Amino acid sequence: MLDHLFKAPHAIERWxxxxxxxHLDLFLRTISDxxxxxxxxxxxxxxxxxxxxxxxxxxxxxxxxxxxxxxRFLDDRKRRRxxxxxxxxVVGVRAVYGLLDHLRQQGIVAKxxxxxxxxxxxxxxxxxxxxxxxxxxxxxxxxxxxxxILKQFLVERFGNGxxxxxxxxxxxxxxxxxxxxxxxxxxxxxxxxxxLRSFFxxxxxxxxxxxxxxxxxxxxxxxxLAGLPKYLKPEDLQRVIDSCNDDLPVGRRDxxxxxxxxxLGLRASEVMALELDDIDWQEGVLAVRxxxxxxxxxPLPVDVGHALVAYLRQDRPPCGTxxxxxxxxxxxxxxxxxxxxxxxxxxxxxRAGLDPPLKGAHLLRHSLATGMLQGGASMTKIxxxxxxxxxxxxxxxxxxxxxxxxxxxxxxxxxxGAR
Numbered sequence: 409m410l411d412h413l414f415k416a417p418h419a420i421e422r423w424x425x426x427x428x429x430x431h432l433d434l435f436l437r438t439i440s441d442x443x444x445x446x447x448x449x450x451x452x453x454x455x456x457x458x459x460x461x462x463x464x465x466x467x468x469x470x471x472x473x474x475x476x477x478x479x480r481f482l483d484d485r486k487r488r489r490x491x492x493x494x495x496x497x498v499v500g501v502r503a504v505y506g507l508l509d510h511l512r513q514q515g516i517v518a519k520x521x522x523x524x525x526x527x528x529x530x531x532x533x534x535x536x537x538x539x540x541x542x543x544x545x546x547x548x549x550x551x552x553x554x555x556x557i558l559k560q561f562l563v564e565r566f567g568n569g570x571x572x573x574x575x576x577x578x579x580x581x582x583x584x585x586x587x588x589x590x591x592x593x594x595x596x597x598x599x600x601x602x603x604l605r606s607f608f609x610x611x612x613x614x615x616x617x618x619x620x621x622x623x624x625x626x627x628x629x630x631x632x633l634a635g636l637p638k639y640l641k642p643e644d645l646q647r648v649i650d651s652c653n654d655d656l657p658v659g660r661r662d663x664x665x666x667x668x669x670x671x672l673g674l675r676a677s678e679v680m681a682l683e684l685d686d687i688d689w690q691e692g693v694l695a696v697r698x699x700x701x702x703x704x705x706x707p708l709p710v711d712v713g714h715a716l717v718a719y720l721r722q723d724r725p726p727c728g729t730x731x732x733x734x735x736x737x738x739x740x741x742x743x744x745x746x747x748x749x750x751x752x753x754x755x756x757x758x759r760a761g762l763d764p765p766l767k768g769a770h771l772l773r774h775s776l777a778t779g780m781l782q783g784g785a786s787m788t789k790i791x792x793x794x795x796x797x798x799x800x801x802x803x804x805x806x807x808x809x810x811x812x813x814x815x816x817x818x819x820x821x822x823x824x825g826a827r
Contacts, residue, residue, distance in 0.1 A: 423453075426460040427469060428507070435510045441727050443740035452503035458485055459504055473517050478504045528571045529559060539610045557603045560588075573616040576608075578624035585626065601625055638766035639774040645670055651759035657723035658736045662752050664715035665733055669753075669772040671709045672696075673794045676746035676769035683730040687716070696795075704795050 423429060436449055444452075462481050463469070482500060511517040533555055540546045540554070561584050562571060581604060589597045608621035640648065649666050653659035668674050668682075678696050686695040692713070696704045716732070724734060731742030743749065750768035757767055764771060777790050 423457075427463055428456060428460045431470075431511060431514070431516065432456070434514070435507055438510060439506060439739070441740075443725055443727065443738035445738075448738070452506070455485075455500045455503040456507060459507075470511065470517060473508055473511065474520065475505075475508075478508060529562065532562070532571065532573075533559075535614070536607065536610055539614075540606070544606075553599065554603045554606070557600050558607055561604065561607075573611055574618070576611070576617060576621060578621060581608075581621060581624045582626075601627065638764055638771055639778040640762070640764065640771065642775075642779055644760070644762055645772070645775050645779075647760040648753075648756045648762065651756050654718075657719075660715070660719045660723055661733060661736065662756060664712070664719045665749065665752060666756060666772070667709075667712045667715050669749075669769050670776060671712050672706050673773045673776045674769070675773070676749035679733065679749050679769070680731075680743045680746055682732045684720075684732055685730060687732070689713075698795055706793075 423432060432453075436453075439449060439452070440446075459478075459481055462484065463472075468477065482504065485500060508517065512519050536558070537551050537555075540551060546554075564584060564587075565576070565580050566572070584604075585600070589600065592600070605622040605625045608617070608625065611617045612620040612622070649663060649670060652663035652666065654663065665679055668679055669676075672694065674682075674696060675698075678698060681697050682694075686697075687708070688695070692708045694706045694708045696706055698704050720732075724732075725740055727734065727740045729740075729742050733743050734740050735743065746769075753769060753772065754767040757764065766774075773794060777794060780790050780793065781787075
């Protein structure tokens with residue numbers, strides 16, 4: 409890689425002769441594959457040249473590289489540049505920490521040791537997480553949803569004082585729920601109830617409490633299918649898709665992503681996880697890594713296929729990841745989180761001048777199901793497209809045709825039978 413950046417042999421030799429020299433070519437090739445431009449790479453190299461000289465002058469080797477040492481280098485470099493009328497830049501931070509990450513991935517530098525949190529809250533969390541994994545087989549994603557609720561309960565009950573779990577009472581449970589349950593959605597309230605009951609069973613089984621306080625956690629009444637699905641009308645959905653500028657790489661990417669959800673009802677996590685090998689172009693089939701570890705095969709609509717081809721041929725650069733949808737800026741990696749998909753959809757809604765109460769992939773899933781129902785599709789067909797494992801999950805879409813529901817609704821009786 410140095411051969412492509414520098415023409416003079418003596419300059420290349422000077423770069424390769426230092427303590428960082430044997431590893432620079434692979435590092436530069438790696439960041440080039442991530443989409444960084446040659447000018448950016450040269451800027452990183454200037455910082456690494458300073459780092460190499462600083463390490464050698466101070467008697468440090470590669471084995472000494474760690475965050476604290478890099479901070480010392482950056483501080484020294486900042487003072488020197490200020491004397492020269494310059495300032496510390498983000499480029500310097502990205503260059504040195506990018507190199508450190510690369511050397512750790514290659515096994516050349518030891519990985520950082522994460523400090524162990526020995527606070528009372530952290531110890532409770534580790535014990536509780538292990539209990540949930542052992543007894544219920546919960547995933548890390550589910551555990552991350554449980555802990556904020558539990559942490560809030562413990563902090564409100566004990567404050568900054570010692571956490572004496574044996575002092576918990578039914579009154580603590582009632583007080584916490586009365587403070588919070590009324591101000592959150594029914595779904596969030598049910599999750600709060602589930603977490604508290606699970607935690608109190610854990611405390612009782614571990615001998616932390618003399619009685620099982622899970623019985624003191626009340627139920628929250630919710631009605632099955634009480635709400636209406638939020639959806640877009642077909643013309644509004646088309647406005648959202650058309651808001652993507654086909655003349656720009658980001659517009660072609662977003663259009664393909666939106667069409668996948670709007671035509672096939674994919675979830676945000678499924679779009680994020682989609683890989684190149686999941687598309688069977690000959691058969692016109694898409695393999696989807698679905699919820700709960702299920703794998704499904706869906707037909708690839710023509711307009712979705714055209715949008716994917718336009719994005720893949722014109723805009724998706726060659727890189728190490730097999731993910732279909734990538735960041736548009738370096739480092740070129742797959743989308744980091746399902747929330748990124750929701751952000752793309754939210755921006756498209758803003759461009760289309762729409763402000764629905766629900767913004768995200770499920771809005772487009774609901775729109776697909778509602779459009780199919782209004783077009784005469786059966787509940788079974790809708791459930792198959794949305795890949796519902798339980799047929800009851802699809803029943804909510806039976807309520808979207810309000811006019812037909814009014815025609816079969818009975819008149820509410822009044823006193824004496826008068827209307």
